[in-house]
Amino acid sequence: MILEYLPILAVFGFAIVFALATVFSSEIFGPKRPNAEKLSTYESGMKPVGTTSERVSIKYYLIAMLFIIFDLEVVFIYPWAVQFKKLFNQQGISVFVSMVIFLVVLELGYLYVYKKGGFKWD
Amino acid sequence: MTLETILFILFAGIAATTSVLMITRSNIVIAALFLILNFGALAGLYLLLNAQFLAVTQVIVYAGAIMVLFLFVIMLLKPEHERSIYKIPGMKIFAFAIAFLVFVQLAYLILFSSSSEKVSPDVQASINAGTIETIGRELFTNYILPFEAAGFLLLAATIGALILAKKKIE
Amino acid sequence: MNFQSLINSLQYIKPEIVIAVVIVLVVTTDLIMGKNKSLLPWISIAGLIVASFFVIEQFSFKAVSSNANGSIGMITADPFGAFFKIIVIVSSIIIVFFSLSSNEIKEAFERHGEYYTLIFGMILGMFFMISSADLILIYLSIELLSLSSYILAGFTKHSLRNSEASLKYIIYGGASSGIMLFGISIIYGLTGTTNLYLLNSFFHLPQFGGFIFWLACILIFAGIGFKISAAPFHFWTPDVYEGAPITITAYLSIASKAAGFALLIRFIKVTFIDSVDASGYWQLLNLIDWKSFLILISILTMTLGNFAALWQSNMKRLLAYSSIAHAGYLLLGLAVLSDQGLIAILIYFAIYAFMNLGAFFVVMIIANKIGSEEIDDYKGLGYSMPFLSFSIAVFLISLTGIPPTAGFIAKLYLFIALVDAKMIAVAVIALLNTVVSLYYYIKVLKNMYLVRPEKEMPAVLVSPAAFAMLIVLLVPIFLFGIYFTPLVNLAKSSIGLMGF
Numbered sequence: 090m091i092l093e094y095l096p097i098l099a100v101f102g103f104a105i106v107f108a109l110a111t112v113f114s115s116e117i118f119g120p121k122r123p124n125a126e127k128l129s130t131y132e133s134g135m136k137p138v139g140t141t142s143e144r145v146s147i148k149y150y151l152i153a154m155l156f157i158i159f160d161l162e163v164v165f166i167y168p169w170a171v172q173f174k175k176l177f178n179q180q181g182i183s184v185f186v187s188m189v190i191f192l193v194v195l196e197l198g199y200l201y202v203y204k205k206g207g208f209k210w211d
Numbered sequence: 212m213t214l215e216t217i218l219f220i221l222f223a224g225i226a227a228t229t230s231v232l233m234i235t236r237s238n239i240v241i242a243a244l245f246l247i248l249n250f251g252a253l254a255g256l257y258l259l260l261n262a263q264f265l266a267v268t269q270v271i272v273y274a275g276a277i278m279v280l281f282l283f284v285i286m287l288l289k290p291e292h293e294r295s296i297y298k299i300p301g302m303k304i305f306a307f308a309i310a311f312l313v314f315v316q317l318a319y320l321i322l323f324s325s326s327s328e329k330v331s332p333d334v335q336a337s338i339n340a341g342t343i344e345t346i347g348r349e350l351f352t353n354y355i356l357p358f359e360a361a362g363f364l365l366l367a368a369t370i371g372a373l374i375l376a377k378k379k380i381e
Numbered sequence: 382m383n384f385q386s387l388i389n390s391l392q393y394i395k396p397e398i399v400i401a402v403v404i405v406l407v408v409t410t411d412l413i414m415g416k417n418k419s420l421l422p423w424i425s426i427a428g429l430i431v432a433s434f435f436v437i438e439q440f441s442f443k444a445v446s447s448n449a450n451g452s453i454g455m456i457t458a459d460p461f462g463a464f465f466k467i468i469v470i471v472s473s474i475i476i477v478f479f480s481l482s483s484n485e486i487k488e489a490f491e492r493h494g495e496y497y498t499l500i501f502g503m504i505l506g507m508f509f510m511i512s513s514a515d516l517i518l519i520y521l522s523i524e525l526l527s528l529s530s531y532i533l534a535g536f537t538k539h540s541l542r543n544s545e546a547s548l549k550y551i552i553y554g555g556a557s558s559g560i561m562l563f564g565i566s567i568i569y570g571l572t573g574t575t576n577l578y579l580l581n582s583f584f585h586l587p588q589f590g591g592f593i594f595w596l597a598c599i600l601i602f603a604g605i606g607f608k609i610s611a612a613p614f615h616f617w618t619p620d621v622y623e624g625a626p627i628t629i630t631a632y633l634s635i636a637s638k639a640a641g642f643a644l645l646i647r648f649i650k651v652t653f654i655d656s657v658d659a660s661g662y663w664q665l666l667n668l669i670d671w672k673s674f675l676i677l678i679s680i681l682t683m684t685l686g687n688f689a690a691l692w693q694s695n696m697k698r699l700l701a702y703s704s705i706a707h708a709g710y711l712l713l714g715l716a717v718l719s720d721q722g723l724i725a726i727l728i729y730f731a732i733y734a735f736m737n738l739g740a741f742f743v744v745m746i747i748a749n750k751i752g753s754e755e756i757d758d759y760k761g762l763g764y765s766m767p768f769l770s771f772s773i774a775v776f777l778i779s780l781t782g783i784p785p786t787a788g789f790i791a792k793l794y795l796f797i798a799l800v801d802a803k804m805i806a807v808a809v810i811a812l813l814n815t816v817v818s819l820y821y822y823i824k825v826l827k828n829m830y831l832v833r834p835e836k837e838m839p840a841v842l843v844s845p846a847a848f849a850m851l852i853v854l855l856v857p858i859f860l861f862g863i864y865f866t867p868l869v870n871l872a873k874s875s876i877g878l879m880g881f
Contacts, residue, residue, distance in 0.1 A: 145286040153283045154372040157276040172347030194362040198369035352449040367502040371532035
């Protein structure tokens with residue numbers, strides 16, 4: 090049973106090995122001749138200003154929040170899609186209708202956010 | 212030792228280690244990254260328990276969406292200014308007491324509640340319970356009402372997020 | 382698989398369907414009409430009236446929905462639920478009218494669409510709380526109610542107090558619903574079901590009991606206790622009631638509490654009942670000593686509420702503590718564990734809805750005029766606003782429980798139930814609590830009538846709409862105080878829970 094997931098485990102293993110290899114190979118094989126200029130913070134050629142831990146705007150929070158809500162919607166659609174054929178044969182159109190109701194309610198929320206300027210950056 | 216046992220020890224070990232690391236880091240961003248690892252290990256544990264759907268949800272929703280929100284909130288709050296909360300006296304003792312209580316209670320549940328105390332479980336049914344097929348069938352037949360209610364809950368959440376986070380609504 | 386039984390069950394959720402449709406309608410209208418929001422309250426009221434027709438239909442039901450395989454489903458339709466739904470509908474209609482004359486809500490004009498949508502979100506959550514017989518739906522409906530009320534508590538966003546109320550509510554509410562979910566998960570782990578009726582049949586088996594089981598039930602009680610603001614889960618109440626817009630405060634103190642009580646009664650009666658004897662006393666299963674537990678909680682709640690109210694200088698905080706105290710009295714009605722106690726609760730709730738809504742309404746009108754909710758600023762109001770002062774006097778006297786107001790009848794039935802169940806000591810404690818409550822209610826009246834104002838205030842007239850509203854709220858207080866037979870009969874016919 091659990092062996093079915095072996096390919097996924099292999100992908101994970103490959104990803105970890107690849108990530109570690111790329112990071113550490115440059116560390117091991119690359120030449121190192123440091124000086125003060127090289128060790129300073131690289132900011133695309135500009136002089137660095139302030140620290141990296143700046144406060145971000147609350148607008149990002151709104152986007153992340155809305156992302157979660159519509160992410161959850163996908164989570165619900167997934168088992169529905171898997172079982173749709175079987176349930177459609179048993180119950181007919183109602184299984185489709187129940188998902189449509191759910192989606193209409195959620196898309197109403199989407200429409201609401203769109204109309205009220207939730208996606209605008211001002 | 213079966214493969215399941217080895218994997219369980221592996222995932223449980225990762226989950227326990229990362230959760231300890233998470234609460235002991237002073238840099239809150241690093242703590243959040245350990246939380247992601249913890250979620251991943253939990254997803255592995257769910258897989259071992261045959262709860263595939265839960266495992267996928269754990270990765271998509273928790274390790275994905277919710278962690279993004281966590282990191283945004285951390286960046287929003289400017290955590291350097293929040294250090295002072297660590298200095299509340301007695302907070303560690305309180306936290307330990309709560310954790311200990313929960314631990315004792317869970318240990319009691321696992322060790323001392325004899326199997327006779329539970330309704331005899333249908334083993335095959337509980338193995339199948341976590342598959343996407345079962346969840347899909349249950350969700351769209353018997354649990355259709357909570358499902359639709361969840362739709363309205365999400366609608367209320369959408370509207371609420373906009374009201375609370377947006378300065379001016381058009 | 383017999384899918385037809387699922388479709389048949391749709392008839393039990395007609396009121397909920399109406400409310401859901403109204404939510405969709407309100408959002409759509411808000412989006413289409415743009416700046417013109419004047420239609421929204423009327424859509425709301427029309428929707429509530431339509432829903433009330435279907436709720437009245439439920440008085441004749443006594444049924445539970447069924448699953449696809451014919452087993453017991455998660456929605457019940459019974460007179461008990463219908464009674465509480467009527468309370469929710471009536472208080473919702475009154476709250477919509479409140480909102481029309483509230484300055485706070487008028488100022489947030491551009492967000493009226495959201496306001497009504499979230500109120501209907503609360504109503505949908507409360508309806509499901511009242512009629513659901515499954516822990517999953519119960520949890521979900523509590524979340525729907527809570528989420529909507531968190532946002533409404535911080536709705537106006539003008540003051541720091543308002544945001545603080547919302548934030549405190551979210552944090553306490555999140556913690557308590559997490560605790561409740563933990564309890565539910567333990568119960569599910571022990572039994573493998575979340576349906577209250579199935580749980581009841583499992584609990585008849587001899588192997589249940591013990592510490593873990595007790596703990597799980599207390600954890601679930603904590604979640605419900607938070608909603609009805611029973612001590613020791615009450616600490617959010619004063620801050621949230623003070624900070625929230627006053628219409629929402631009034632709504633939380635009635636509707637949300639009614640739904641919480643309906644849920645608590647259904648949870649205890651359906652899940653733990655063994656049998657009901659001839660004189661209407663419920664014999665509960667010997668798993669948890671609910672009686673002692675409820676008596677303990679209720680005495681704690683009413684004493685804490687009443688004594689804390691003594692020191693309040695803000696009218697909203699005072700009413701918040703008074704609502705905690707009233708939750709204590711109501712819990713006492715449940716602690717009797719009899720049909721008589723249940724009748725007392727229903728009568729109490731019907732009357733409490735009118736008097737508490739009335740008190741909040743007058744506080745709101747006065748705040749509109751003088752811009753303050755402090756009791757000290759009420760000095761001499763008896764002379765500058767005679768009608769308003771008279772109304773609030775009536776509501777406060779009724780809240781104390783002095784005849785000839787309806788509040789007396791409510792308390793009377795409660796005490797009769799207590800004495801009949803031979804809970805004399807508890808009845809005496811409740812009586813002493815009532816005496817304490819008299820002090821802080823009268824303090825307000827004293828300020829209004831006996832203390833001269835520091836500066837002369839011009840006489841203020843009440844607008845016709847507010848006047849009509851006050852009459853609507855005052856009439857039941859006097860009517861039920863004298864001619865209470867119809868209410869008692871309605872309550873007596875509404876104690877039928879599905880299954881009993």
